[in-house]
Amino acid sequence: MTEQTVSKIEIKRINLSEANLVVSLFNQYRIFYGKFSDLGMAKAFIDARLENNESVIFVAMEADKPVGFTQLYPTYSSARLSKNWILNDLFVDSDYRKHGIGEELIKTAMSFAKGQGSTFVQLETATDNLTAQRLYETIGFKKQEPDNEFFLYRINVI
Structure with missing residues (x-):
């Protein structure tokens, strides 16, 4: 694929009407x-996650x-008396990788969590996903101790 020239990227939180x-x-992420x-x-x-307020998507x-x-x-x-966040899904279209978009999405998620009074954001990634681990x-x-096929990562946002 050819290297894309990426213009200004806007990151926004979506609601059900923008799903x-x-x-x-999301389908590409699953693939x-x-x-x-x-x-x-x-x-x-x-749709179900957004309709039931079960996730936040940027x-x-x-x-x-x-x-x-x-x-x-x-x-x-319970110990921290806080609501925290699991960054469960992160995906950037292959034509737009290596432009800092993933990093900006993560930083937006961290800022959101901090604004919610959260103590931490955590995520998991496959043990062979070295690019993501470096990011x-x-x-x-x-990095926490590996649990079979995933590494657990956590960052404090307070």
Whole structure:
């Protein structure tokens, strides 16, 4: 593929009426992790998360084109008495990688979590996804002990 020249990227939180912006990217994300392609199921899943306020989704837009997204799920800490966030999904279209979009999506998620009074953001990635691991560690995430096929990363946002 040819190197894309990326113009200004806008990152915004989406609501249910904007769910279609991330359905194709979410489907590509699932394919990246070895799952089957199904746009209908991808749409239903995203719609349900947003309709039930079960996740927060940020999309990276270049002009009117969605080029990446991240999806956060809440988790709660009784000991910390706080609502925290799991950065569960992060995906950037292959034509738009290596332009800092993934990093900006993560930083937006961290800023959001901090604004919510959260203690931490955590994520997991496959043990063989070295590119993602380097990005997370560059941002400041600390690798936890591996659990079979995934590494757990966490960063404090307070």
